[in-house]
Amino acid sequence: MMMIAYLERQQQQQQQRLVPDGDVELDPDHSILRALDSDATGDAVAAAARDFGGMVFLQPARFLRPSTADDVAGAVVLASRSSSLTVAARGNGHSVCGQAMADGGIVLDMRTLGPPMEIVRCGGTAAAVDVPGGALWAEVLSWAVRNHGMAPVSWTDYLGLTVGGTLSNGGISGQAFRHGPQVANVTELEVVTGDGERLVCSPSSASDLFFAVLGGLGQFGVVTRARIPLVPAPKMVRWIRVVYGAFDEYARDAEWLVTRDDSAAFDYVEGFVFRNDASDPVSGWSSVPIPPGSAFDPARIPADSSPILYCLELALHYDHTQADNVDERVKEMLRPLRYLRGLEYAADVSYLEFLSRVGRVEEEARASGTWATPHPWLNLLVSSSDVADFDSTVFKRVLSRGIGGPMLVYPLRRSKWDERMSVAVPDGELFYLVALLRFVTPHAGEAAVKEAVEQNQEILSHCRNKGYDFKVYIPHYESEADWARHFDGDWTRFVERKRRYDPMAILSPGQAIFSRAR
Ligand code: FAD
Numbered sequence: 001m002m003m004i005a006y007l008e009r010q011q012q013q014q015q016q017r018l019v020p021d022g023d024v025e026l027d028p029d030h031s032i033l034r035a036l037d038s039d040a041t042g043d044a045v046a047a048a049a050r051d052f053g054g055m056v057f058l059q060p061a062r063f064l065r066p067s068t069a070d071d072v073a074g075a076v077v078l079a080s081r082s083s084s085l086t087v088a089a090r091g092n093g094h095s096v097c098g099q100a101m102a103d104g105g106i107v108l109d110m111r112t113l114g115p116p117m118e119i120v121r122c123g124g125t126a127a128a129v130d131v132p133g134g135a136l137w138a139e140v141l142s143w144a145v146r147n148h149g150m151a152p153v154s155w156t157d158y159l160g161l162t163v164g165g166t167l168s169n170g171g172i173s174g175q176a177f178r179h180g181p182q183v184a185n186v187t188e189l190e191v192v193t194g195d196g197e198r199l200v201c202s203p204s205s206a207s208d209l210f211f212a213v214l215g216g217l218g219q220f221g222v223v224t225r226a227r228i229p230l231v232p233a234p235k236m237v238r239w240i241r242v243v244y245g246a247f248d249e250y251a252r253d254a255e256w257l258v259t260r261d262d263s264a265a266f267d268y269v270e271g272f273v274f275r276n277d278a279s280d281p282v283s284g285w286s287s288v289p290i291p292p293g294s295a296f297d298p299a300r301i302p303a304d305s306s307p308i309l310y311c312l313e314l315a316l317h318y319d320h321t322q323a324d325n326v327d328e329r330v331k332e333m334l335r336p337l338r339y340l341r342g343l344e345y346a347a348d349v350s351y352l353e354f355l356s357r358v359g360r361v362e363e364e365a366r367a368s369g370t371w372a373t374p375h376p377w378l379n380l381l382v383s384s385s386d387v388a389d390f391d392s393t394v395f396k397r398v399l400s401r402g403i404g405g406p407m408l409v410y411p412l413r414r415s416k417w418d419e420r421m422s423v424a425v426p427d428g429e430l431f432y433l434v435a436l437l438r439f440v441t442p443h444a445g446e447a448a449v450k451e452a453v454e455q456n457q458e459i460l461s462h463c464r465n466k467g468y469d470f471k472v473y474i475p476h477y478e479s480e481a482d483w484a485r486h487f488d489g490d491w492t493r494f495v496e497r498k499r500r501y502d503p504m505a506i507l508s509p510g511q512a513i514f515s516r517a518r
Contacts, residue, residue, distance in 0.1 A: 194502025215423025
Protein backbone atom coordinates (compact mmCIF):
# COMPACT_ATOMS: atom_id res chain seq x y z
CA MET A 1 0.00 0.00 0.00
CA MET A 2 2.72 2.41 0.89
CA MET A 3 5.64 3.31 -1.25
CA ILE A 4 8.85 4.99 -0.54
CA ALA A 5 9.83 7.39 -3.23
CA TYR A 6 12.11 10.32 -3.48
CA LEU A 7 11.84 13.88 -4.58
CA GLU A 8 12.73 13.12 -8.18
CA ARG A 9 9.65 10.96 -8.57
CA GLN A 10 7.28 13.52 -7.17
CA GLN A 11 6.89 15.55 -10.34
CA GLN A 12 6.06 12.51 -12.40
CA GLN A 13 3.38 11.35 -9.95
CA GLN A 14 1.69 14.70 -9.77
CA GLN A 15 0.89 14.38 -13.45
CA GLN A 16 -1.07 11.15 -13.00
CA ARG A 17 -4.83 11.08 -13.51
CA LEU A 18 -6.63 11.79 -10.28
CA VAL A 19 -9.89 9.85 -10.61
CA PRO A 20 -10.36 6.56 -8.74
CA ASP A 21 -11.87 3.59 -10.56
CA GLY A 22 -15.59 3.06 -10.45
CA ASP A 23 -16.54 5.88 -8.10
CA VAL A 24 -19.35 7.55 -9.99
CA GLU A 25 -20.14 9.50 -6.82
CA LEU A 26 -17.09 11.62 -7.54
CA ASP A 27 -18.91 13.30 -10.36
CA PRO A 28 -17.58 16.87 -10.05
CA ASP A 29 -21.16 18.15 -9.98
CA HIS A 30 -21.85 16.30 -6.74
CA SER A 31 -23.30 18.82 -4.28
CA ILE A 32 -20.81 18.00 -1.49
CA LEU A 33 -17.87 18.42 -3.82
CA ARG A 34 -19.15 21.76 -5.05
CA ALA A 35 -20.00 22.95 -1.55
CA LEU A 36 -16.61 22.03 -0.13
CA ASP A 37 -14.49 23.78 -2.70
CA SER A 38 -13.22 20.54 -4.12
CA ASP A 39 -10.04 20.63 -6.13
CA ALA A 40 -9.16 17.58 -8.22
CA THR A 41 -6.24 18.84 -10.19
CA GLY A 42 -4.63 21.87 -8.68
CA ASP A 43 -1.69 22.56 -6.44
CA ALA A 44 -3.87 21.68 -3.46
CA VAL A 45 -4.05 18.01 -4.47
CA ALA A 46 -0.31 17.97 -5.05
CA ALA A 47 0.13 19.32 -1.52
CA ALA A 48 -2.19 16.66 -0.08
CA ALA A 49 -0.14 13.99 -1.86
CA ARG A 50 2.98 14.72 0.20
CA ASP A 51 3.91 15.34 3.83
CA PHE A 52 6.77 16.60 5.96
CA GLY A 53 8.53 13.24 5.61
CA GLY A 54 8.87 13.74 1.86
CA MET A 55 9.23 9.99 1.23
CA VAL A 56 5.66 8.86 0.51
CA PHE A 57 3.49 10.31 -2.25
CA LEU A 58 -0.13 9.19 -2.60
CA GLN A 59 -2.52 11.10 -4.83
CA PRO A 60 -6.02 11.72 -3.50
CA ALA A 61 -8.99 12.04 -5.82
CA ARG A 62 -10.21 15.19 -4.09
CA PHE A 63 -8.95 17.69 -1.56
CA LEU A 64 -11.96 19.13 0.27
CA ARG A 65 -12.10 22.16 2.49
CA PRO A 66 -14.80 21.63 5.11
CA SER A 67 -15.87 24.57 7.23
CA THR A 68 -18.26 22.75 9.57
CA ALA A 69 -18.54 19.35 11.22
CA ASP A 70 -21.56 18.70 9.00
CA ASP A 71 -19.32 19.17 5.96
CA VAL A 72 -16.98 16.53 7.39
CA ALA A 73 -19.93 14.21 7.98
CA GLY A 74 -21.14 14.83 4.41
CA ALA A 75 -17.78 13.82 2.97
CA VAL A 76 -17.68 10.66 5.10
CA VAL A 77 -21.22 9.71 4.05
CA LEU A 78 -20.31 10.29 0.40
CA ALA A 79 -17.34 7.95 0.80
CA SER A 80 -19.44 5.32 2.59
CA ARG A 81 -21.87 5.23 -0.36
CA SER A 82 -19.08 4.64 -2.84
CA SER A 83 -17.46 1.32 -3.56
CA SER A 84 -13.95 2.18 -2.47
CA LEU A 85 -13.47 5.76 -1.30
CA THR A 86 -11.60 6.51 1.90
CA VAL A 87 -11.29 9.75 3.89
CA ALA A 88 -8.16 11.18 5.49
CA ALA A 89 -8.25 14.16 7.80
CA ARG A 90 -5.13 16.19 7.06
CA GLY A 91 -3.97 18.38 9.91
CA ASN A 92 -0.86 20.23 8.85
CA GLY A 93 0.63 17.24 7.03
CA HIS A 94 3.52 16.90 9.49
CA SER A 95 3.48 13.12 9.43
CA VAL A 96 6.55 11.50 7.93
CA CYS A 97 5.19 8.31 6.31
CA GLY A 98 1.96 9.28 4.52
CA GLN A 99 -0.28 8.87 7.56
CA ALA A 100 -2.53 11.79 6.52
CA MET A 101 -2.89 10.70 2.88
CA ALA A 102 -5.67 8.87 1.02
CA ASP A 103 -4.59 7.07 -2.13
CA GLY A 104 -7.35 7.86 -4.67
CA GLY A 105 -9.61 8.95 -1.83
CA ILE A 106 -10.79 12.16 -0.20
CA VAL A 107 -8.43 14.29 1.86
CA LEU A 108 -10.03 16.82 4.17
CA ASP A 109 -8.09 20.02 4.76
CA MET A 110 -8.76 20.38 8.50
CA ARG A 111 -7.16 23.82 8.53
CA THR A 112 -10.30 25.34 7.02
CA LEU A 113 -12.64 23.99 9.70
CA GLY A 114 -14.51 26.40 12.01
CA PRO A 115 -16.07 27.74 14.11
CA PRO A 116 -13.59 30.14 15.72
CA MET A 117 -12.18 29.33 19.15
CA GLU A 118 -14.42 30.00 22.10
CA ILE A 119 -13.81 30.22 25.85
CA VAL A 120 -15.81 27.84 28.07
CA ARG A 121 -16.22 28.73 31.75
CA CYS A 122 -16.16 25.58 33.83
CA GLY A 123 -17.19 26.99 37.25
CA GLY A 124 -15.08 29.04 39.65
CA THR A 125 -11.93 30.23 37.91
CA ALA A 126 -11.66 27.09 35.75
CA ALA A 127 -11.84 27.60 32.03
CA ALA A 128 -11.28 25.72 28.80
CA VAL A 129 -11.18 26.57 25.14
CA ASP A 130 -13.19 24.90 22.40
CA VAL A 131 -10.97 24.66 19.34
CA PRO A 132 -11.63 23.31 15.85
CA GLY A 133 -9.73 20.08 15.13
CA GLY A 134 -7.58 21.78 12.50
CA ALA A 135 -6.33 24.65 14.70
CA LEU A 136 -2.58 24.87 15.09
CA TRP A 137 -1.26 24.78 18.66
CA ALA A 138 0.45 28.11 17.86
CA GLU A 139 -2.98 29.59 17.14
CA VAL A 140 -4.43 28.16 20.37
CA LEU A 141 -1.55 29.65 22.37
CA SER A 142 -1.75 33.07 20.84
CA TRP A 143 -5.59 33.22 21.03
CA ALA A 144 -5.79 32.08 24.67
CA VAL A 145 -2.98 34.33 25.92
CA ARG A 146 -4.06 37.40 23.98
CA ASN A 147 -7.76 37.18 24.80
CA HIS A 148 -7.78 35.65 28.26
CA GLY A 149 -4.23 35.61 29.66
CA MET A 150 -4.56 31.83 29.83
CA ALA A 151 -2.92 28.81 28.17
CA PRO A 152 -3.08 24.99 27.99
CA VAL A 153 -0.53 23.16 30.18
CA SER A 154 0.77 20.46 27.82
CA TRP A 155 2.55 21.22 24.57
CA THR A 156 4.60 19.84 21.73
CA ASP A 157 8.05 21.30 21.10
CA TYR A 158 6.92 22.63 17.76
CA LEU A 159 3.58 24.46 17.55
CA GLY A 160 2.91 24.21 13.80
CA LEU A 161 0.96 20.99 14.44
CA THR A 162 -2.81 20.68 14.63
CA VAL A 163 -4.86 19.83 17.68
CA GLY A 164 -6.54 16.89 15.89
CA GLY A 165 -3.18 15.64 14.58
CA THR A 166 -1.41 15.51 17.93
CA LEU A 167 -4.49 14.16 19.75
CA SER A 168 -4.42 11.29 17.24
CA ASN A 169 -0.87 10.47 18.36
CA GLY A 170 -0.03 11.71 21.85
CA GLY A 171 1.43 15.20 21.93
CA ILE A 172 4.64 15.11 23.95
CA SER A 173 7.01 17.75 25.24
CA GLY A 174 8.89 18.64 28.42
CA GLN A 175 5.68 19.35 30.37
CA ALA A 176 4.34 15.79 29.90
CA PHE A 177 6.19 14.29 32.89
CA ARG A 178 4.16 16.59 35.11
CA HIS A 179 0.86 17.28 33.35
CA GLY A 180 0.69 14.29 31.02
CA PRO A 181 0.77 14.41 27.20
CA GLN A 182 -1.77 16.44 25.23
CA VAL A 183 -4.07 13.40 24.98
CA ALA A 184 -4.36 13.56 28.79
CA ASN A 185 -5.31 17.24 28.69
CA VAL A 186 -8.58 17.31 26.79
CA THR A 187 -12.00 17.06 28.43
CA GLU A 188 -14.41 16.76 25.52
CA LEU A 189 -14.32 15.98 21.82
CA GLU A 190 -16.73 16.34 18.94
CA VAL A 191 -16.09 13.52 16.52
CA VAL A 192 -17.44 12.40 13.14
CA THR A 193 -17.29 8.60 13.08
CA GLY A 194 -16.81 6.34 10.06
CA ASP A 195 -20.54 6.11 9.41
CA GLY A 196 -20.85 9.88 9.25
CA GLU A 197 -22.35 10.29 12.72
CA ARG A 198 -21.46 13.45 14.63
CA LEU A 199 -21.02 12.73 18.35
CA VAL A 200 -19.85 14.60 21.44
CA CYS A 201 -17.85 12.46 23.84
CA SER A 202 -15.95 12.89 27.11
CA PRO A 203 -14.67 10.75 30.00
CA SER A 204 -18.26 10.61 31.30
CA SER A 205 -20.30 10.46 28.07
CA ALA A 206 -19.59 8.06 25.18
CA SER A 207 -16.31 7.49 27.01
CA ASP A 208 -15.21 4.52 24.92
CA LEU A 209 -15.25 6.66 21.78
CA PHE A 210 -13.48 9.49 23.63
CA PHE A 211 -10.60 7.26 24.76
CA ALA A 212 -10.51 5.37 21.44
CA VAL A 213 -9.89 8.60 19.53
CA LEU A 214 -7.06 9.75 21.85
CA GLY A 215 -3.92 8.32 20.32
CA GLY A 216 -6.20 6.43 17.89
CA LEU A 217 -4.23 7.37 14.74
CA GLY A 218 -7.38 8.83 13.17
CA GLN A 219 -8.99 5.39 12.97
CA PHE A 220 -12.22 5.96 14.89
CA GLY A 221 -13.38 9.43 13.99
CA VAL A 222 -12.44 12.84 12.68
CA VAL A 223 -11.95 15.27 15.57
CA THR A 224 -13.91 18.37 14.62
CA ARG A 225 -13.72 20.09 18.03
CA ALA A 226 -11.65 19.60 21.18
CA ARG A 227 -12.11 21.17 24.60
CA ILE A 228 -8.72 22.00 26.14
CA PRO A 229 -8.45 23.13 29.79
CA LEU A 230 -6.67 26.44 30.41
CA VAL A 231 -4.68 27.86 33.32
CA PRO A 232 -3.36 31.38 33.86
CA ALA A 233 -0.47 31.74 31.42
CA PRO A 234 2.98 32.03 33.04
CA LYS A 235 4.75 35.29 32.20
CA MET A 236 8.41 34.40 32.18
CA VAL A 237 10.60 31.32 31.88
CA ARG A 238 14.08 30.66 33.19
CA TRP A 239 15.37 28.33 30.46
CA ILE A 240 18.36 26.26 31.56
CA ARG A 241 20.76 23.79 29.95
CA VAL A 242 23.36 21.73 31.83
CA VAL A 243 25.83 19.24 30.36
CA TYR A 244 26.73 15.70 31.44
CA GLY A 245 29.66 13.57 30.40
CA ALA A 246 28.15 10.21 31.39
CA PHE A 247 24.76 8.76 30.52
CA ASP A 248 24.16 7.09 33.89
CA GLU A 249 24.50 10.41 35.71
CA TYR A 250 22.34 12.17 33.14
CA ALA A 251 19.60 9.53 33.40
CA ARG A 252 19.73 9.40 37.21
CA ASP A 253 19.25 13.15 37.48
CA ALA A 254 16.59 13.30 34.76
CA GLU A 255 14.58 10.52 36.41
CA TRP A 256 14.94 12.14 39.82
CA LEU A 257 13.68 15.43 38.42
CA VAL A 258 10.58 13.94 36.77
CA THR A 259 9.55 12.04 39.89
CA ARG A 260 9.76 14.95 42.36
CA ASP A 261 6.63 16.40 43.97
CA ASP A 262 5.05 19.14 41.88
CA SER A 263 5.95 21.70 44.56
CA ALA A 264 9.68 20.98 44.05
CA ALA A 265 9.63 20.21 40.33
CA PHE A 266 10.71 22.19 37.30
CA ASP A 267 7.91 23.04 34.87
CA TYR A 268 9.67 21.41 31.95
CA VAL A 269 12.29 18.64 31.68
CA GLU A 270 13.77 17.53 28.37
CA GLY A 271 17.22 16.62 27.15
CA PHE A 272 19.28 15.68 24.16
CA VAL A 273 22.40 13.90 23.05
CA PHE A 274 25.13 15.88 21.30
CA ARG A 275 28.54 15.16 19.84
CA ASN A 276 31.69 15.96 21.73
CA ASP A 277 32.89 17.80 18.66
CA ALA A 278 33.61 21.44 17.84
CA SER A 279 33.26 21.04 14.09
CA ASP A 280 29.68 19.69 13.88
CA PRO A 281 27.48 22.81 13.54
CA VAL A 282 24.23 20.84 14.00
CA SER A 283 24.88 18.31 16.77
CA GLY A 284 28.20 19.44 18.23
CA TRP A 285 29.19 21.78 21.06
CA SER A 286 27.52 24.80 19.46
CA SER A 287 24.08 23.15 19.74
CA VAL A 288 24.12 23.65 23.52
CA PRO A 289 24.69 27.26 24.65
CA ILE A 290 21.75 29.60 25.28
CA PRO A 291 21.13 32.48 24.76
CA PRO A 292 22.58 32.71 21.24
CA GLY A 293 26.12 34.03 21.30
CA SER A 294 27.11 32.22 24.53
CA ALA A 295 30.30 30.22 24.24
CA PHE A 296 30.86 26.52 25.00
CA ASP A 297 33.95 25.96 27.15
CA PRO A 298 35.46 22.57 26.16
CA ALA A 299 38.05 22.82 28.94
CA ARG A 300 35.22 21.78 31.30
CA ILE A 301 34.83 18.37 29.63
CA PRO A 302 36.83 15.64 31.39
CA ALA A 303 39.55 14.20 29.17
CA ASP A 304 38.12 10.66 29.41
CA SER A 305 34.61 11.68 28.22
CA SER A 306 33.06 9.73 25.39
CA PRO A 307 32.44 11.17 21.89
CA ILE A 308 28.80 11.60 22.95
CA LEU A 309 27.64 14.05 25.65
CA TYR A 310 24.23 14.84 27.14
CA CYS A 311 22.37 18.07 27.75
CA LEU A 312 19.51 18.32 30.22
CA GLU A 313 17.10 21.12 29.36
CA LEU A 314 14.96 22.57 32.15
CA ALA A 315 12.54 25.43 32.59
CA LEU A 316 11.01 27.20 35.54
CA HIS A 317 8.04 29.53 35.13
CA TYR A 318 7.85 32.75 37.11
CA ASP A 319 6.14 36.10 37.02
CA HIS A 320 7.46 39.54 37.77
CA THR A 321 6.57 39.33 41.46
CA GLN A 322 8.84 36.26 41.79
CA ALA A 323 11.68 37.68 39.72
CA ASP A 324 13.72 38.65 42.77
CA ASN A 325 14.10 35.14 44.12
CA VAL A 326 14.25 33.14 40.86
CA ASP A 327 18.06 33.01 40.96
CA GLU A 328 18.00 31.56 44.46
CA ARG A 329 15.27 29.02 43.61
CA VAL A 330 17.09 27.80 40.53
CA LYS A 331 20.38 27.57 42.38
CA GLU A 332 18.75 25.39 45.04
CA MET A 333 17.05 23.19 42.46
CA LEU A 334 20.28 22.66 40.49
CA ARG A 335 22.50 22.08 43.52
CA PRO A 336 21.88 18.29 43.84
CA LEU A 337 22.44 17.63 40.13
CA ARG A 338 25.68 16.03 38.92
CA TYR A 339 26.25 17.99 35.72
CA LEU A 340 29.68 19.27 34.68
CA ARG A 341 30.17 22.48 36.62
CA GLY A 342 30.93 25.42 34.35
CA LEU A 343 28.80 23.92 31.56
CA GLU A 344 25.51 25.46 32.60
CA TYR A 345 23.59 28.00 30.54
CA ALA A 346 20.47 30.06 31.21
CA ALA A 347 18.28 32.58 29.48
CA ASP A 348 15.22 34.51 30.68
CA VAL A 349 12.56 34.57 27.99
CA SER A 350 8.84 35.23 27.87
CA TYR A 351 6.53 32.22 28.01
CA LEU A 352 5.51 32.81 24.39
CA GLU A 353 9.11 32.99 23.26
CA PHE A 354 9.93 29.78 25.10
CA LEU A 355 7.04 27.83 23.59
CA SER A 356 7.84 29.21 20.13
CA ARG A 357 11.53 28.29 20.26
CA VAL A 358 11.31 25.61 17.52
CA GLY A 359 9.71 28.16 15.20
CA ARG A 360 13.15 29.78 14.97
CA VAL A 361 14.66 26.42 14.05
CA GLU A 362 12.03 26.13 11.31
CA GLU A 363 13.02 29.52 9.89
CA GLU A 364 16.67 28.45 9.74
CA ALA A 365 15.81 25.08 8.17
CA ARG A 366 13.63 26.76 5.55
CA ALA A 367 16.47 29.13 4.74
CA SER A 368 18.99 26.30 4.39
CA GLY A 369 16.62 24.09 2.41
CA THR A 370 16.47 21.25 4.95
CA TRP A 371 12.80 21.86 5.77
CA ALA A 372 11.87 20.76 2.24
CA THR A 373 14.10 17.69 1.92
CA PRO A 374 13.00 14.21 3.14
CA HIS A 375 12.80 13.60 6.90
CA PRO A 376 13.33 9.94 7.78
CA TRP A 377 12.45 10.49 11.44
CA LEU A 378 12.19 7.80 14.07
CA ASN A 379 10.50 8.35 17.43
CA LEU A 380 10.61 5.69 20.13
CA LEU A 381 9.40 5.27 23.68
CA VAL A 382 12.06 3.18 25.45
CA SER A 383 11.65 1.86 28.96
CA SER A 384 14.06 3.21 31.56
CA SER A 385 15.26 -0.37 32.13
CA ASP A 386 16.57 -0.52 28.53
CA VAL A 387 17.70 3.02 27.89
CA ALA A 388 21.30 2.56 29.11
CA ASP A 389 21.77 -0.27 26.62
CA PHE A 390 20.15 1.91 23.95
CA ASP A 391 22.67 4.64 24.78
CA SER A 392 25.71 2.36 24.57
CA THR A 393 24.60 0.65 21.36
CA VAL A 394 22.62 3.22 19.42
CA PHE A 395 23.83 6.66 20.48
CA LYS A 396 27.45 5.70 21.06
CA ARG A 397 27.89 3.27 18.15
CA VAL A 398 25.19 3.42 15.45
CA LEU A 399 24.67 7.20 15.63
CA SER A 400 28.07 8.35 16.84
CA ARG A 401 28.46 10.55 13.75
CA GLY A 402 25.18 12.35 14.49
CA ILE A 403 22.06 12.49 12.34
CA GLY A 404 22.11 16.05 10.99
CA GLY A 405 19.45 17.08 13.53
CA PRO A 406 18.42 16.82 17.17
CA MET A 407 18.56 13.52 19.08
CA LEU A 408 16.18 13.95 22.02
CA VAL A 409 16.16 11.61 25.01
CA TYR A 410 14.20 12.39 28.16
CA PRO A 411 12.01 10.51 30.65
CA LEU A 412 8.22 10.41 30.92
CA ARG A 413 5.87 8.77 33.42
CA ARG A 414 3.41 6.09 32.38
CA SER A 415 1.03 6.99 35.21
CA LYS A 416 0.28 10.25 33.35
CA TRP A 417 -1.16 8.26 30.40
CA ASP A 418 -4.69 6.88 30.79
CA GLU A 419 -4.78 3.17 29.90
CA ARG A 420 -8.18 3.57 28.26
CA MET A 421 -6.62 5.66 25.50
CA SER A 422 -5.58 3.94 22.26
CA VAL A 423 -1.97 5.09 22.35
CA ALA A 424 0.58 2.33 23.03
CA VAL A 425 3.33 2.99 25.59
CA PRO A 426 5.93 0.72 27.26
CA ASP A 427 5.03 -1.20 30.43
CA GLY A 428 7.44 0.36 32.91
CA GLU A 429 6.48 3.50 34.90
CA LEU A 430 9.46 5.46 33.52
CA PHE A 431 10.18 5.48 29.83
CA TYR A 432 12.18 7.79 27.57
CA LEU A 433 11.09 9.62 24.48
CA VAL A 434 13.88 9.06 21.96
CA ALA A 435 13.41 11.32 18.95
CA LEU A 436 15.83 10.99 16.03
CA LEU A 437 14.94 14.11 14.06
CA ARG A 438 17.00 13.69 10.93
CA PHE A 439 17.53 16.55 8.52
CA VAL A 440 19.02 15.76 5.12
CA THR A 441 20.95 18.48 3.32
CA PRO A 442 19.57 19.48 -0.11
CA HIS A 443 22.49 18.02 -2.05
CA ALA A 444 22.85 14.77 -0.08
CA GLY A 445 20.62 12.90 -2.54
CA GLU A 446 18.65 9.70 -2.47
CA ALA A 447 21.50 7.59 -1.08
CA ALA A 448 21.57 9.61 2.16
CA VAL A 449 17.85 9.11 2.67
CA LYS A 450 18.14 5.40 1.98
CA GLU A 451 20.99 5.09 4.43
CA ALA A 452 18.98 6.88 7.12
CA VAL A 453 15.94 4.65 6.54
CA GLU A 454 18.17 1.57 6.79
CA GLN A 455 19.75 2.88 9.96
CA ASN A 456 16.27 3.34 11.47
CA GLN A 457 15.51 -0.29 10.59
CA GLU A 458 18.76 -1.38 12.19
CA ILE A 459 17.83 0.47 15.39
CA LEU A 460 14.36 -1.08 15.43
CA SER A 461 15.83 -4.55 14.88
CA HIS A 462 18.25 -3.97 17.73
CA CYS A 463 15.41 -2.96 20.08
CA ARG A 464 13.43 -6.06 19.10
CA ASN A 465 16.36 -8.48 19.23
CA LYS A 466 17.35 -7.28 22.67
CA GLY A 467 13.74 -7.70 23.85
CA TYR A 468 13.39 -4.07 24.92
CA ASP A 469 10.21 -2.83 26.51
CA PHE A 470 9.60 -0.17 23.86
CA LYS A 471 7.08 1.28 21.40
CA VAL A 472 7.40 3.29 18.24
CA TYR A 473 5.81 6.72 18.77
CA ILE A 474 3.94 7.95 15.67
CA PRO A 475 4.24 4.43 14.29
CA HIS A 476 4.32 3.30 10.71
CA TYR A 477 3.97 -0.38 9.78
CA GLU A 478 3.05 -2.21 6.63
CA SER A 479 1.67 -5.51 7.95
CA GLU A 480 -1.16 -6.46 10.25
CA ALA A 481 1.24 -8.62 12.26
CA ASP A 482 3.38 -5.56 12.98
CA TRP A 483 0.35 -3.55 14.09
CA ALA A 484 -0.82 -6.41 16.30
CA ARG A 485 2.64 -6.54 17.85
CA HIS A 486 2.64 -2.78 18.33
CA PHE A 487 -0.66 -2.76 20.23
CA ASP A 488 0.14 -6.09 21.86
CA GLY A 489 -2.51 -6.92 24.51
CA ASP A 490 -4.66 -3.97 23.34
CA TRP A 491 -4.82 -5.05 19.68
CA THR A 492 -8.17 -6.85 20.17
CA ARG A 493 -9.62 -3.70 21.73
CA PHE A 494 -8.26 -1.61 18.84
CA VAL A 495 -9.87 -3.92 16.26
CA GLU A 496 -13.19 -4.00 18.14
CA ARG A 497 -13.22 -0.22 18.33
CA LYS A 498 -12.60 -0.05 14.60
CA ARG A 499 -15.59 -2.34 13.98
CA ARG A 500 -17.72 -0.20 16.26
CA TYR A 501 -16.82 3.29 14.98
CA ASP A 502 -15.61 2.79 11.41
CA PRO A 503 -16.86 -0.62 10.25
CA MET A 504 -16.09 0.02 6.57
CA ALA A 505 -12.56 1.23 7.36
CA ILE A 506 -13.08 4.54 5.61
CA LEU A 507 -11.04 6.73 7.93
CA SER A 508 -7.34 7.52 7.93
CA PRO A 509 -6.22 4.96 5.31
CA GLY A 510 -2.68 6.38 5.25
CA GLN A 511 -1.96 4.61 8.53
CA ALA A 512 -2.23 1.33 6.56
CA ILE A 513 -3.79 -0.60 9.45
CA PHE A 514 -7.11 -1.73 7.95
CA SER A 515 -8.33 -2.23 4.38
CA ARG A 516 -11.44 -0.48 3.12
CA ALA A 517 -14.45 -2.84 3.04
CA ARG A 518 -15.65 -3.34 -0.54
P1 FAD B 1 -1.15 15.15 10.21
O1 FAD B 1 0.21 14.70 9.91
O2 FAD B 1 -1.83 15.96 9.19
O3 FAD B 1 -2.06 13.90 10.61
C1 FAD B 1 -1.57 12.89 11.44
C2 FAD B 1 -2.60 11.77 11.58
O4 FAD B 1 -3.71 12.24 12.32
C3 FAD B 1 -3.15 11.27 10.27
O5 FAD B 1 -3.48 9.92 10.38
C4 FAD B 1 -4.42 12.09 10.09
O6 FAD B 1 -5.36 11.46 9.27
C5 FAD B 1 -4.88 12.20 11.53
N1 FAD B 1 -5.60 13.42 11.80
C6 FAD B 1 -5.21 14.69 11.53
N2 FAD B 1 -6.15 15.54 11.96
C7 FAD B 1 -7.14 14.80 12.49
C8 FAD B 1 -8.39 15.10 13.08
N3 FAD B 1 -8.82 16.35 13.21
N4 FAD B 1 -9.16 14.08 13.50
C9 FAD B 1 -8.75 12.79 13.39
N5 FAD B 1 -7.58 12.46 12.82
C10 FAD B 1 -6.80 13.45 12.38
N6 FAD B 1 5.02 15.30 18.17
C11 FAD B 1 5.04 15.41 19.51
O7 FAD B 1 4.35 14.67 20.20
N7 FAD B 1 5.85 16.32 20.12
C12 FAD B 1 6.61 17.19 19.42
O8 FAD B 1 7.32 17.99 20.00
C13 FAD B 1 6.59 17.11 18.00
N8 FAD B 1 7.31 17.96 17.23
C14 FAD B 1 7.26 17.87 15.87
C15 FAD B 1 7.99 18.77 15.10
C16 FAD B 1 7.95 18.71 13.73
C17 FAD B 1 8.75 19.70 12.92
C18 FAD B 1 7.18 17.70 13.10
C19 FAD B 1 7.16 17.60 11.62
C20 FAD B 1 6.45 16.80 13.85
C21 FAD B 1 6.47 16.88 15.24
N9 FAD B 1 5.72 16.01 16.04
C22 FAD B 1 5.76 16.13 17.40
C23 FAD B 1 4.93 14.96 15.43
C24 FAD B 1 3.47 15.35 15.29
O9 FAD B 1 2.82 15.12 16.52
C25 FAD B 1 2.82 14.52 14.21
O10 FAD B 1 3.41 14.89 13.00
C26 FAD B 1 1.33 14.64 14.15
O11 FAD B 1 0.92 13.85 13.09
C27 FAD B 1 0.76 16.02 14.06
O12 FAD B 1 0.94 16.62 12.82
P2 FAD B 1 -0.29 17.23 11.99
O13 FAD B 1 -1.16 18.03 12.89
O14 FAD B 1 0.29 17.89 10.82
O15 FAD B 1 -1.11 15.92 11.62
